Amino acid sequence: MLRAALIVIALLLCYASVQAQDDEPSTALIYGGRITGIIGTQQPRAAYFFDGLRGEVVSIGLRATSGDLDPILLLLDASGRVITKRDDSNGERHITINAITIPQSGRYYVVVGRFGMGLGSTNGNFELDIERIGVSGESGSALRYGDSVINNITNMTPQVYYSFRAEQGDIVNITMLRNSGNLDPYLQVVDSTANVIADNDDLMGSGSLDAGIMGLVIQQSGTYVVVATRYGEAAGTSSGRFILTLQEAENSGLGNAAQTALLITSDAPAEDEINNNNPLKYYQFNGRQDDIITLRLSRTSGSLDAFLILLDANLQEITSDDDSGGGQNAQISSYRIPADGVYYVVATRLDREQGTTTGRYRLEFQALGNAFDGVPEGMQRIGYGTTITGRVDDITSEVVFAFFGQEGEPITVSMNRGDGDLDPVVAILDSDQNIVAQDDDSGGGQNARIARFVLPRSGLYFIRATRFSGTDGNPNTQGSFILVLARIAR
Numbered sequence: 001m002l003r004a005a006l007i008v009i010a011l012l013l014c015y016a017s018v019q020a021q022d023d024e025p026s027t028a029l030i031y032g033g034r035i036t037g038i039i040g041t042q043q044p045r046a047a048y049f050f051d052g053l054r055g056e057v058v059s060i061g062l063r064a065t066s067g068d069l070d071p072i073l074l075l076l077d078a079s080g081r082v083i084t085k086r087d088d089s090n091g092e093r094h095i096t097i098n099a100i101t102i103p104q105s106g107r108y109y110v111v112v113g114r115f116g117m118g119l120g121s122t123n124g125n126f127e128l129d130i131e132r133i134g135v136s137g138e139s140g141s142a143l144r145y146g147d148s149v150i151n152n153i154t155n156m157t158p159q160v161y162y163s164f165r166a167e168q169g170d171i172v173n174i175t176m177l178r179n180s181g182n183l184d185p186y187l188q189v190v191d192s193t194a195n196v197i198a199d200n201d202d203l204m205g206s207g208s209l210d211a212g213i214m215g216l217v218i219q220q221s222g223t224y225v226v227v228a229t230r231y232g233e234a235a236g237t238s239s240g241r242f243i244l245t246l247q248e249a250e251n252s253g254l255g256n257a258a259q260t261a262l263l264i265t266s267d268a269p270a271e272d273e274i275n276n277n278n279p280l281k282y283y284q285f286n287g288r289q290d291d292i293i294t295l296r297l298s299r300t301s302g303s304l305d306a307f308l309i310l311l312d313a314n315l316q317e318i319t320s321d322d323d324s325g326g327g328q329n330a331q332i333s334s335y336r337i338p339a340d341g342v343y344y345v346v347a348t349r350l351d352r353e354q355g356t357t358t359g360r361y362r363l364e365f366q367a368l369g370n371a372f373d374g375v376p377e378g379m380q381r382i383g384y385g386t387t388i389t390g391r392v393d394d395i396t397s398e399v400v401f402a403f404f405g406q407e408g409e410p411i412t413v414s415m416n417r418g419d420g421d422l423d424p425v426v427a428i429l430d431s432d433q434n435i436v437a438q439d440d441d442s443g444g445g446q447n448a449r450i451a452r453f454v455l456p457r458s459g460l461y462f463i464r465a466t467r468f469s470g471t472d473g474n475p476n477t478q479g480s481f482i483l484v485l486a487r488i489a490r
Helices: 002-015
Strands: 034-039 045-052 056-064 071-076 082-086 094-101 106-114 124-135 148-153 160-166 171-178 185-190 196-200 211-217 222-230 240-248 270-274 281-287 291-299 306-311 317-321 330-336 341-349 359-370 386-392 399-405 410-417 424-429 435-439 448-454 459-467 479-487
Touching: 034 045, 034 106, 056 071, 071 094, 082 094, 106 124, 148 160, 148 222, 160 240, 171 185, 185 211, 196 211, 222 240, 270 281, 270 341, 281 359, 291 306, 306 330, 317 330, 341 359, 386 399, 386 459, 399 479, 410 424, 424 448, 435 448, 459 479
Parallel strands: none
Antiparallel strands: 034 124, 045 106, 056 094, 056 124, 071 082, 071 106, 148 240, 160 222, 171 211, 171 240, 185 196, 185 222, 270 359, 281 341, 291 330, 291 359, 306 317, 306 341, 386 479, 399 459, 410 448, 410 479, 424 435, 424 459
16 A cells, blocks of 8 residues: 555656746647747747646647748757657658657647757748647556546556546546456545545446446645556456546536535625526535525626525525516525525526526625524524414413514414413514504404514514403403414415
């Protein structure tokens, strides 16, 4: 295992970028791109750079497009050592460095010049391009997303290593499929401290012995190593050829999926963009039961028709909003958190993935305190859909409950006699203890019922369960009661 750890560390170091020299060229060559330039008396050479990874196979092409330019082409490593040199010894003015394998990860330099360089006399325009053909399957190669390599597991080589660079929030899929022999593939992913962060023997649902690490969420940007081996590793007995593929999963990237949700905090707005490539952005926060929050999603540019979604820890939608923030802005106001846990906020657009509007946005999150701040200690809290029993008598003439409601919610409160001769009376009070609704006998018989009362504002309310006060010849009643608080569909 020590040998394996040393190999992993070596690969990680090998992947690290070489520091740029002070006088290095400022123009980068991009795989699949093309650069044009001119060679003449004032500029007898032109230099460019690219960052290559160990095991990458690249081709570099140079073409003289005008004048009498007699071109030469050099490839140098980060230290300035010439790796290869090409000229037009065949009489052609087109030069190719064909299918060269990058020996180590780092910065490389491409120099275009003319025969004789500064002492030469030819001049003209040129085109320069570089293409990445693929990557070598040899152990130690560095992979990019989308790469597939082929190699063998044998008794002499029971483990093969590859490295890759990943950013925080990337979601990675790696498969190792048997291509020949009786190989029983086994995969590991190792981080920069040589700790195994994921492994797999048999890919679930494949119906074979193939291995796969699917949906690996990268927690920290850095270089990682894939260990391609067999069941039992060095002590295993199977062998054969394999195909290993590294892919970036759909919705990879910070905030693009719930698994990579961005942390949002109170009074610290987040800004980003909704477009056709990324129609949803995920955020998360830790909520406490009965905390009150407000979320606002505002368009800052473009045509964005903002839409907000709040999900619970199981990614189930619990509320959403389109235009409550004014115009095409979305707002979820004074929402009470139902239970302790993680919650997800989805910033998106009307119709979500099927929507057409795009633009930048600002997401604001406010924690407004606990719904029951200021409620006397010992007072029972009640929520929608709750049934509570209690008793009113000469010792306890009333019982008070606290609940939190949203502006515009229609609610019903029922108070029914359980036993005794109790004549129930029920009232709803606002946060200042003012009665906003009251009833004695609307529930049938002597039962009380406040039906379809619409809350005038969001905030704290109280329910007072009491009894009809007697007059001469009608003493106070007493007994048990059953109280129900329900929210009615609008």
